[in-house]
Amino acid sequence: MPRRFPCRRLACRNGRRTDDWILRSNWGFALLTHVCAYGGLLAALGLIVVTGVTERLGPTLPTLILAVAGCSLLSSLVGIVVGTEIQRRRLEWYRAGRTPTPAEAHATMRLPVVIALLDAVLWLPGLLVSAVIIRPYVGGELYIPLLLVAASALIDAGLTYLLIDKTLGPAAARIAAAGTSAGHLGTSVLARLAITWTLISGIPLVGLILILTDRYAAPDQRIRGALYIAITGLLLGIGATAGLARAVAVPMSRIRSALQRIGDGDLDAKVTVDSPGEVGMLQSSVNDMAFALRERRRLQEVFGRHVGIHVADRALADDADLSGDIRVVSALFVDVAGSTTLAQKLEPAEFVEQLNRLLTIVVAATDAESGLVNKFEGDAALCIFGAPTTHSDDATAALRAARRIRDAVQVAGEFDIGIGVARGRVFAGDVGSSTRLEYTVIGDPVNEAARLTDEAKHVPQRILVSDDVVTNATPDEQTHWTRYRLLRLRGRSTETASWTDQRLGPAATDTVGAERTLLGADQS
Known part of the structure; x- marks a missing residue:
């Protein structure tokens, strides 16, 4: 008989009402990916405008706008259908309030990577259409605007990964409570650091290089593009770094507080497991350690009542003769x-x-x-x-x-x-x-x-x-x-x-x- 969990109370206790609502809906991830997609689309349009591509398009600009809008609409529809189906299948156990199987746990923890890849793939039609339309107007440097649009797609996928990873907190806590280890490279701190660096440093630097080496752009256009990327990268860097620091510092602070309570003798101290990666494994390890210490204390107390506390300590000592x-x-x-x-x-x-x-x-x-x-x-x-x-x-x-x-x-x-x-x-x-x-x-x-x-x-x-x-x-x-x-x-x-x-x-x-x-x- 599968063990059931009080979903609502768990979410409220963890302060995760919004995340819990998104996880138990069928289209929560689709909503998140749309928010990120429109953010990436705005970034791509901004790059096209400030680099002077729109000025070179002339009367073809409305065609490009209609084509990109059509591709965005088609991608949105595909994203809604596919994203909803992925969420429905991989989080069915969560909505049912039961313990996940190992396969379900692993599939759930891979959702950030799967949804981020889906988001990136949905940019391909718009990227190809844009290439066909703007090629006659950008000279031989077609790869420059296309790489700028591709960078926007990476921004979209990166933000999607970070948001989905954060939203999975209640599901990660449920998986940890079931004793299932579902961590992998995609949910590691290394992956978060790599994606964050790509968003706040890698993509802006590549964009600056591309704009400054565009021989067909006027000097004022290159300057505007460089300023746009620099300011956008600065703002993204502040937000992403603050979010990453908080994602690591807050769990570490809770772990430190729990360890201090355990050190002071409060073996009922627990840490809420709200991360699927190494941090979540560390949180689970602290809880496992507290449980083991509680069991040892209970054994010592029960054993001590029968044989005396000194004999119990002697028997439980690792090096006892x-x-x-x-x-x-x-x-x-x-x-x-x-x-x-x-x-x-x-x-x-x-x-x-x-x-x-x-x-x-x-x-x-x-x-x-x-x-x-x-x-x-x-x-x-x-x-x-x-x-x-x-x-x-x-x-x-x-x-x-x-x-x-x-x-x-x-x-x-x-x-x-x-x-x-x-x-x-x-x-x-x-x-x-x-x-x-x-x-x-x-x-x-x-x-x-x-x-x-x-x-x-x-x-x-x-x-x-x-x-x-x-x-x-x-x-x-x-x-x-x-x-x-x-x-x-x-x-x-x-x-x-x-x-x-x-x-x-x-x-x-x-x-x-x-x-x-x-x-x-x-x-x-």
Whole structure:
């Protein structure tokens, strides 16, 4: 099913109501070519008059005028029929409001060249008739007036090309939106520069040479002709140069503005594609770049929610080594006490809501200390300080995060938790298969933190940390901690020296035995 576009709104938004109207009519290009043709005809008549050809024609002048008028009328009729048919066929997709096929896009982008060539060809009958009529009166220099008329035909074709090329802006935007590359030499900046130079410099210079070398023209006629061409070329040069400069400067200014917005973080910035050549390709490239950056940001955000922003950045980095390495980290483990009993008392949705509030506290405290919430394990969470990014003081960060989590959870009053912190060497990297990887840390400190968490549920402060964490923390942070006792942790052959903080939380008034009775065998 072809994708449809809001033609009217697109045209209004681009400030292209006139261009849109011309493109969707069947005779818009015919109107433009007639305007250019009459401009060229006036230029040719002016050249014939100021060079003295009319004075040499004598009584034959009315014949020439009638012949040229007849040829112009015939050419106009042919131009209307052929131009209308060309526009109808090549812009049918635009009027229908559908996406163009690649062939239709290429045919549309070649319209300036096709219409300009048609305009030039329609001058041939008038040129031949004029040659037959004026040959007896211009001596042997017949090529001079004919070349002057041919120059007028080139002016007509050049102006037609530039006008049609400008009018195709809305169609070029539609083609770019469809992702079709339809640029070619005829729509390039080089072609515009060449045509503009021909109009404002090449043709006037050739005309001056022809007039000044016409041996059959009187001196005053040569002077008048030279002045006419010079003034006309000057006026055309001012207008054409201003138009060309604006055609390049305005899109470049919009591109620069969009790039600046993108650089400032506004990835929704877009550039209106209104040119079929290199400028249009550059505009499309800016939009494609912004789209790619938006997709990367969206991927980073979605990915970051699942694995953590640091892991997401590491995975998306072009030069990232995903094999992993050995790091010294501080591992913080948080677990809910009595979660099974709570799950039985609460509705599943309510329990999950409370659990999400707890995990939000854990994530906020960990992020504040530049750590990584490595994984959620049901009602527990593992937080790492020192991987995947190196931390300048992982021990202090982990201790501060532990105290912050404990305080925030006790203020909320929804859960009772235990927190364990341990420090040491671990493997930090990606594990899994070639199709599914997970960033994780593996090592004794992780197991030690989990065992300390079990014991911490029975300590008034609800936090237990290993000796290595406290001794590697800053002196200021060490003042918050006091030795607890040696613990025989489950699954470990040696005793572990543990610490707890000096602040007694709301649960400090409970005895350890009372808490064991309350929780019973339901600890998790």
